[in-house]
Every structure is written in structure tokens, then in C-alpha cells.
Amino acid sequence: MELWQQMVRDSVHTVDQLVEKFDIDRNVAESLNEFFQVRINPYYLSLIRYPGDPIWQQCVPDIKELHDYDANDDPLMEDAMSPVPNITHRYPDRALFLTTSQCGLYCRFCTRKRKVGDSEKISMKGLEAAFNYLEQHTEIRDVIMSGGDPLMLTDVMLEKILQRLRQIPHIEIIRLGTKMPCVLPQRITPKLVEMLKKYHPIYINTHFNHPWEVTPESSKACQMLADAGCPVGNQMVLMKGINDDPMVVRELMQKLLKMRVRPYYIYMADQTKGANHFRTTVEKGLEIIENLRGWTSGLAVPHFVIDAPGGGGKIPLLPNYVLHHDENKIILRNFEKKVFAYEQVKETEKLKRKTHKPKSPSRKVKKDKKPVANIREVVLPGIITSEN
Ligand SMILES: *Cc1c(COP(=O)(O)O)cnc(C)c1O
Numbered sequence: 001m002e003l004w005q006q007m008v009r010d011s012v013h014t015v016d017q018l019v020e021k022f023d024i025d026r027n028v029a030e031s032l033n034e035f036f037q038v039r040i041n042p043y044y045l046s047l048i049r050y051p052g053d054p055i056w057q058q059c060v061p062d063i064k065e066l067h068d069y070d071a072n073d074d075p076l077m078e079d080a081m082s083p084v085p086n087i088t089h090r091y092p093d094r095a096l097f098l099t100t101s102q103c104g105l106y107c108r109f110c111t112r113k114r115k116v117g118d119s120e121k122i123s124m125k126g127l128e129a130a131f132n133y134l135e136q137h138t139e140i141r142d143v144i145m146s147g148g149d150p151l152m153l154t155d156v157m158l159e160k161i162l163q164r165l166r167q168i169p170h171i172e173i174i175r176l177g178t179k180m181p182c183v184l185p186q187r188i189t190p191k192l193v194e195m196l197k198k199y200h201p202i203y204i205n206t207h208f209n210h211p212w213e214v215t216p217e218s219s220k221a222c223q224m225l226a227d228a229g230c231p232v233g234n235q236m237v238l239m240k241g242i243n244d245d246p247m248v249v250r251e252l253m254q255k256l257l258k259m260r261v262r263p264y265y266i267y268m269a270d271q272t273k274g275a276n277h278f279r280t281t282v283e284k285g286l287e288i289i290e291n292l293r294g295w296t297s298g299l300a301v302p303h304f305v306i307d308a309p310g311g312g313g314k315i316p317l318l319p320n321y322v323l324h325h326d327e328n329k330i331i332l333r334n335f336e337k338k339v340f341a342y343e344q345v346k347e348t349e350k351l352k353r354k355t356h357k358p359k360s361p362s363r364k365v366k367k368d369k370k371p372v373a374n375i376r377e378v379v380l381p382g383i384i385t386s387e388n
């Protein structure tokens, strides 16, 4: 057995341990463990500095989880968008591929609790149907292996899946969505990265939420992946009492860059059953982005998104930098709140250019047409959406 597998075995996972180590009432501990299984491996446990700290809150169950038992357990409607077991196909050219229900740690805020934990929640029998679906759907050029955590698979099993995916010509890139570099960095072994190298282009998206998760061990893991040629991105979930503070997030983003991890997304926490106590306001997220853009490396500024309830996908949000926008000019403010104007290309210049074009009969028809309403006027005040 490899070291990381032994560490998973040595996790805090029983009701007795919860009572003993975290002083949780036995009845409550039983209900919590039944609601969503506990797994705190010795590495992540060692990062806790004091009871209730940002590390503790992410992994130690809390009675608050039981208070919204009626909430939705699939707020993103992933199951409705699942054409075959183990596949969620929400976007035109990419698909999510669930390969295991296991994780190196069970995060109390997990949005996929219905799929994660006991091994029956994601069946390995479904893999064949999933491969067939990916083969038949030639529009899929990007497969995101997720779960659970695909790095809970053994190297042998993982390699079998990668080999199979690489036999499908239209799949251009493979992504691994894994929390292991953060929660169990011992999983990133020289043997694993040597294997991954053979199946490039492989992208990794990992999941750090707090600067205390950046340790010598996790830095080494991320750098090994980068050295193996895997671009590593980070997806952070914004959570009350954990990272809803611009200075904490800025520190995390900068530390990620130092270990060659590129911040990719910050998510609003999903409205998931048992995790609503982690949610904070959209304004807090906008304030965090406002405190990154311009103030630190652009590389440290991820997209801030809401994964729309009901399966709308990720929708980006930006602080409002546009004060006015018409066909002549756009008035903008910068990160220091100074105001600037950018002139649009003049109508007369546009006309001049047109006169160089050969005349076409259709232009005469246009003259009689009413001017088309300017779509830009419909841009909502307050928040605009855009690419970062
Ligand atoms: C997030 C997600 C993706 C990937 O989205 P990107 O914006 O390309 O990173 C794909 N499918 C599903 C269902 C997702 O939730």
C-alpha cells in the first residue's frame, strides 16, 4: 500500500473519533455522519490550528448542516443533464466524467454529497456507457475527470481510463479536477506524474480555499505537476468565516502563483443541502475581485462566477467599471476609482471606409430602414458581465 492510501485509512471517520477528538455530542455526531460521511486524513488534520479555524470548518462536521435538511441536494441539476450514468453534459464542447465517489477528504461544503462518499453512489459499471457516449459525441473536445476525486483511483486504474480516452480522436484535452494537491499532497508521487506525462495535454484544476493550505508539502505537489507539464489552475469556493476577506484571498492568490498554480475561478457557494451556512453575499465576492484587479498581478485575478442554480452553468460577475456607454464613447473607472474616456470609432470614419467598398444594391434598401435599437443601452447598471 502506498503512503497516501495508508493516510486515507488512518483518517478520522468514526462517530467515536468525532466525540473524542472534537467533543461533538454523540447523537449529533451520529446524525452528521449519516448525513454526509466524515473523512479527515492525518495530513489535513495537522493543518488545524485551533477549534473552529478555517481548516476545521472545512472538514469537521457541524450541527448547522442538519438545520437545512430540506434544501436541494442537486442545485446545479447535474443529474438532469446526465445522458448516461457518470457523464454530465451541460456545455457544447466539453463534458464532466465522474470516475469515482471517493475523496481524500470529505469537505463539509461539498455540492456533490449525493454522489460522494459510499462507493455505490457512483458505479464503476457505468464506465463503459460513459466511454461509448464520449466516443459517439464528436463535438466533445474537452473531458473533465471529476468525482469524487479522480486521484483516489490507483495509478493503474487511472492510466486505463486515460488510455481509453486517448483512443478517442476528437478528445483534444483531458482535465483532472482534483483536491489532492491541497488535502493529501502525498498522492502526487513521482510515479504518478511520470504516468500523466504520457497522456498530454493534461490540465489539472485543484481546489485551495485558504492560505494555510499552502504548505511545503502542497507546494511540492503542485510544482511536481507543473514540472510534468500539467498547467495547474485553482478553483476557490467563497465561504463565510473561511475566506470571505479580501486580504485572505489576495494572500491565497499570491501564494498559489508562487507554486505555479494559476487562479481560475472563485465560485459563490452553491445552495446545497447542509451547506447553506457557508454562503455569503454576492457583494462580498465583488469586493474581493475589486481588491485584486489592479492591486496585484493580473495572473492572480480569477473569474468570479455563480454556477447558476437549475443548471445554467457558470456565469461571470465583475464589479462595475463602466460608468457610461454609448456609440461615441465609453466612460470607465479604474481600480483607483479614477475616471477615463475611450472614444469609439466615429460614424464619419465608418462612412469614409464604406465609400471605398464597391456599391451594392442592398445599401439602397438599408436607407429606408429605421435605425436598429442600440443593444448596448440594455446593459444593466450595477453589474456587468465580461471576460476577465
Ligand atoms: C464547470 C463545468 C465544466 C467546465 O467549465 P469550464 O468553464 O470550461 O471550466 C464543464 N461541465 C460542467 C457540468 C461543469 O460544471
Ligand code: SF4
Pocket: 102, 103, 104, 105, 106, 107, 109, 110, 111, 112, 113, 116, 147, 148, 149, 179
Ligand atoms: S474533494 Fe470535491 S467532491 Fe470531494 S468532498 Fe471535497 S468538494 Fe466534494
